[in-house]
Amino acid sequence: MTGTGRVRLLPAAVCPAVLACLLAACGGQPVTSQTRSAGDAVASPAAVRTSAGPGTASPAPSPQPTAAAKPLAGITVGIDPGHNGLNGTDPSFINHIIWNGRENETCDTTGTQTAAGYTEARYNFNVARYLLAALRADGAHVVMTRQDNHGVGPCVDRRAQILNHSGARVAIDIHADGGPTWGRGFTVLEPVADGPNDQVIRSSERFGADVRAALLAHTGMPESDYYGSHGIEFRNDLAGLNLTTVPKVLIESGNMVNATDAALLTSPRFQRRFAAALLTAILRFLHK
Numbered sequence: 134m135t136g137t138g139r140v141r142l143l144p145a146a147v148c149p150a151v152l153a154c155l156l157a158a159c160g161g162q163p164v165t166s167q168t169r170s171a172g173d174a175v176a177s178p179a180a181v182r183t184s185a186g187p188g189t190a191s192p193a194p195s196p197q198p199t200a201a202a203k204p205l206a207g208i209t210v211g212i213d214p215g216h217n218g219l220n221g222t223d224p225s226f227i228n229h230i231i232w233n234g235r236e237n238e239t240c241d242t243t244g245t246q247t248a249a250g251y252t253e254a255r256y257n258f259n260v261a262r263y264l265l266a267a268l269r270a271d272g273a274h275v276v277m278t279r280q281d282n283h284g285v286g287p288c289v290d291r292r293a294q295i296l297n298h299s300g301a302r303v304a305i306d307i308h309a310d311g312g313p314t315w316g317r318g319f320t321v322l323e324p325v326a327d328g329p330n331d332q333v334i335r336s337s338e339r340f341g342a343d344v345r346a347a348l349l350a351h352t353g354m355p356e357s358d359y360y361g362s363h364g365i366e367f368r369n370d371l372a373g374l375n376l377t378t379v380p381k382v383l384i385e386s387g388n389m390v391n392a393t394d395a396a397l398l399t400s401p402r403f404q405r406r407f408a409a410a411l412l413t414a415i416l417r418f419l420h421k
């Protein structure tokens with residue numbers, strides 16, 4: 134199926150990087166430097182692993198698996214936490230044009246944010262760090278496209294290259310959407326064959342199905358009711374999917390503009406649960 138990019142018209146007054154906003158994977162109100170925040174505390178791997186489900190607020194520590202038993206030993210996994218906390222401070226860099234495998238695209242965008250100013254970049258990075266810790270606890274080698282939330286970039290084509298060259302068996306781009314205020318839910322964005330990604334279309338679809346199933350089973354976030362079909366959408370206009378040579382999907386975790394979703398997305402408990410669900414999906418995909 135042919136993907137279609139979404140274009141949302143935003144008032145220029147709230148969108149200093151208009152081009153970036155128009156081309157963004159995640160729409161909604163842009164982030165400004167005034168709304169950024171420092172990084173959040175990150176839980177230990179054990180905290181991530183033991184907080185995956187409801188009713189596990191104070192579980193007894195579970196023993197770590199032995200080296201021989203670790204299910205991801207020797208396996209590399211890639212994580213791209215979308216955007217970056219200071220992208221709004223350098224529009225000339227963020228708005229410069231890159232080739233995304235099918236067409237021109239801006240280097241990156243600011244991403245979206247909640248009504249209260251909690252940024253998508255912050256959410257993306259928090260979930261990435263929780264997932265990083267959980268993957269490492271299972272023995273994986275993890276490559277991330279950025280190491281903190283107080284930088285600019287890298288560009289989306291560079292992010293794809295980092296993961297392509299990492300030796301990763303699977304990768305995930307972590308985002309949250311800025312949809313209509315009434316809309317709720319997650320959407321798994323999947324690649325469309327364009328040449329560079331031809332060899333990973335089927336595997337990415339399998340991984341996307343695993344991500345969808347794990348999110349429905351473990352996070353409490355519903356499928357999107359405003360975008361995609363049954364929580365899935367194919368996109369042919371995003372560098373991260375067009376250029377990938379690694380099985381990969383981009384997850385729009387929920388709608389930061391919707392009050393119900395925002396309450397979940399800004400919750401550390403939900404972020405840990407979301408990361409645990411992504412770990413479940415990665416394990417399922419790699420061990421089929």
Ligand SMILES: [Zn+2]
Pocket residue numbers: 158159215216244245253308309
């Ligand atoms: Zn995004």
